[in-house]
Every structure is written in structure tokens, then in C-alpha cells.
Amino acid sequence: MPEIAEGKPRRSFLDLLLGFGALGFLASVIYPVLRYLKPLSAAAPGGPMKLTQEELARLAREHSLIMRFGSHRVIVFEDPQQRLRALDARCTHEGCTVQYVPGETVIWCACHNGRFDLDGRVLAGPPPRPLARFAVARETDGAVTIAPEKAES
């Protein structure tokens, strides 16, 4: 009978449909989970950011300060010429927070001994890229603002 002869292709066609159904089901479970796992990105500050009074006092006291700038950590410090500078504080090697070493006028990462000059260029150690620079401006009223270098130029 023709039904029996066609039984096999029909079965494999149904298997194929079932396979697609199973894949679709898996995708409909996995996709929302993957989207759920990734957190929403934090809103980056649109323009320059002003240091608070507390941050200014700390900068005057310790000559360097690490602060948040959107999703960045930024190190603001006073170089030997008393100019303010700012760099991304996240080491380009493995993401530790760097620090300013005034005695050696270098930016140093304690995790894997990476060293950068005050412009963020790699001097020694394993970091593969320079630290991103931020523009710092001191207003006439003493307020200090920082902004990404690109936005300033």
C-alpha cells in the first residue's frame, strides 16, 4: 500500500519538524536567559564632571584621588609642576586600580608591577596599552572639572 511505502519519509519529515520545534523551544529559553544575564549599561555622564568639595579637599591633602566617571575609574593627580592631570585608573593589563607614586613620578599598578609615565604611556612591565587620558581644567573659582580627552579637543 502506498501509505506504508511512504511511511519512512513521512516519519523523517515529522522528525525534522520535531527537531525544529525542539530547537525553537531551546532558543526561546536560552535567548531571554542570555539577555537577562548581561546587565544594563550604566549611563555615562554626558559632559565634563565637577569634583565635589570633599574630593577637592582630598586632592589638596593627598595630591592624588581616584574617582568615578561614569563606568570609569579616573585618577586625578598633581604632577611635580603642580599641574593637574587625569588618567583612566584601570590598568590596561588586568584591570587593577593604579596609583600615583610622587617620589618616582610614575603611575604604578601593584598587581603585576606595571609602570606608566604621567601621560599614561607604558614605561615597564606587562601592560599592553597606555592609560586613556582625561582633560582636567581648573576654573578661576577653584573648581576642577574632568572630561574625556576627545570631548575637550
Next chain:
Amino acid sequence: MSAFGWLDRRYGLSPLVEFMRHKEVPVGKHSLFWYYLGGTTLFFFGVQVATGALLLLYYQAGEQTSYESIRYLTTKVPFGWLVRSMHCWSAHLMIVSLILHMFSTAMLKAYRPPRELTWVTGFVLLTLALGFGFSGYLLPWNELAFFATAVGTDSVKAVPGIGDWLLQVLRGGPDVSINTLHRFFGLHVVVLPLLTVGVVGAHLLMIQRQGMALPVGAEQPRRGMRFFPDFFLRDVLLWLLCLILLAILAVFLPYGPGVPGVEWELGKKANPLAPAYPGIKPEWYFLWVYQLLKEFPPHFLGMEGPQAALLLVTVLLGCWAALPWIDRRAQRDQPSPLISDAGAAAAVFLAFLTLKAWDIGGGAAHGGQPDPNLVARACSFWTLGLTALATAVRALRFGHRHFAFTAATALQIALHGLAGLSYLAAGGIALLALLPAVALQSRARPEAKP
């Protein structure tokens, strides 16, 4: 009616009891000691579950509560310090036991057919154990934990294609924050334990079905030791000794031995805006990766240094997981002395990097930076000395005759530590010297015992 009879009639327990009654451990010329190490690892895992459950009664995950609740637990709660100390010590001892178990299994070539999947599930358990260590480290939310997690999670960005996505998923944001702690807490107390119980179950089931492996070439002994009660009682005795050791360590050294990577003083609370402090180190079993990250230059073979370092780590671990398929001789139940030697060389490789990560001999215990050349020299003396000793024992006691991998690793250490070459240049030269030696030796028929 006995309780057993009641259950037996309903669930047919008799075949299971019969199976356990006839279960035997093969007794031959080989030492039985290595058969106990899986059990001790399981014992320490049991301690982790029990002490972990107790810690959960007081621990509160949160920016204002994680650090504070651990401080309250260790300073105010009766015996809180003991529970935490047991949990930490047992975690380290579990990793020690697991590593010994894994190395002894590798040396006995117990991974050869038909036990390949037992080896692979064991490898998965190693990664789960490392995941437990890594995720648990962050939970007290102190300074040390914060940077160890910053470095550890940052390394996933090296994964091609999905690195950034993975980093964000792991951290719950672009940076390590309290969101990371919540994710790690979930992993540490729910996801990893469930996975571990499942994989341990599979691992044990495979061992029950296949029995203990014999060394390569050993004849199946006519009689073995009965598992119940003879072997099991020995197991329990060893667990008791482990518990005593754990209790002594937990009571007398409640914050660890004070060695970097083996300490759990609470220290300062994590401050995401504080710089990393000098001498920061991950836990001891990650030190070799930490040191490797330091040894790689900013760029290597067209990759960024950290990416190249982590690729090397992945390849090495991948080879280790695939050992049952790499070791062709063991597949045919023949001795594979080159693989045994590669295992010994792996231990030398790990030991040197770990010692170096501890800055041994750098002359800067307090303040200041250790001198990398002095560290390399001191560590190479120690490692070469220990390697010479271990090689003599292997040659005299176990009749080993193949040392190409160990010799190449020793050559790298000598060139780096004593001749002052960079670690990678020394490694390149050692690799070039190794290739012809391995080609020659793998052609020759192995005459030595594995």
C-alpha cells in the same frame, strides 16, 4: 518485621546490598594509599557543605552588610571564628587533596580505557573546585578579595569574540561592584554546589561500575580487599585523621598560616576607589597563572601579553583534560614513560612559578619592591635542587629512565634564573632542545616502568 525487610520488599534493596558485599579493592604490589585521596577530597567537600550552611545563618550579602556580617561572625558569634576558620582551612585542604588525587591518578595512568570519562569528570570537578575558591574569595568584601576578583574576572576579556559579554555577565557590570558579589554569592551557594553534587555523583557511579584501576601492566589479583567493611573502615579512619588535622589548624591558625595566598584575615573593607596595594596575591593555586601574567611582555606573537598568557594556560589545561586520548601507549596498556615525565615536568613548572610569585629571596619582605633578578635566582636554586632530588628518587626508587621534559623545564629555569635570560626566551630555547629529544625517545621502545 525488620525495617530493612520492609524497605527491601518495596524497593528491592537486596541486589544493591549483594553488590556492596562483593565489592573489592584490588590488592597488588602497588601502594593502596593513592586510592584513599578521592575519599579525603569528598570528606573535605562534606565539611565545606556543613560549615558553609552554618556560615549562611549569619552572612548577609550586600554593600553595607557583607564585610560587617563576617566581622560580626568572627568577633561576636560564639565559635563563629571556628566555623569560618574550618570553612577556609577545609577549602584549602580540599584543593590539596584534589591535586594529590589528580596527580596520583595521572601517574598510575588510571585514566586509560575504559576510565576516560572518570578522568574528564574529575577534571570538571577540579574546575568546579577552583570556581568555588574564586567565588568564595570575594564574599567577605574586603580589599584583598576585591582586587583578586578584579584581576581574575578581567582575564575573561581575553576570550575571543564573547570576552566583553562574558566580563559583564560575570561582574554584573563593567567593573567589580556589589553586583559582582551578588552574582558570585549565587554561584557559590547554589549553582556550583548543585553542579558539584551532580558531577561527583557521576564520578562515583563510574568508579562503582568499573572498580579501582590497576597500574599499567599489573595483573588482575586473584583476591582483593573487601570494600565493606575493610577498605571503608580505613577510609573512615583517614577521614578522622583529616578532621583532627583540620581542627588543629583551624584552632591554632584561625586566619591561615599568614603566607600570601593562604591567609584570610578580614583586613580592610573593599573600596572600589582605592588603588591596589603592594604585595597583593591571589590564592596559592592561582599563583602560577598570576606569575605567568607577569612574565609575558605587553605583546607576544601578535597578541596582547595577557591574552597570550591565558591562551597558554588554556592549552595546558586542555592537554591535561585530554590526557586519556593523548597517551596512546597507556591506551594499549603499555608503559608511557614520556607522559610520566611530562607530569613530573608539569609539577616542576608549577612549583617554579608559584615560588616566584611569592617573591622568595627578593630581599623585600617589608616595604619596597623585591628585586626580580634575585627572586628568579633564589627560586631557580630551590626548584632545581628539589627537581634533582625528585629525579634521583624517580630513577633509583621507581626505575624511571626518561627525563626529557623534566630536563627541558630545568634548562628553562636555569637559563632564566642563573643566566639571566627572560622567562619566555629561556622557555623558547628549552622547547627547541626538547623537540629532538622527545622525537628520539618516542621512537625508542620504552624499557622503563611508567
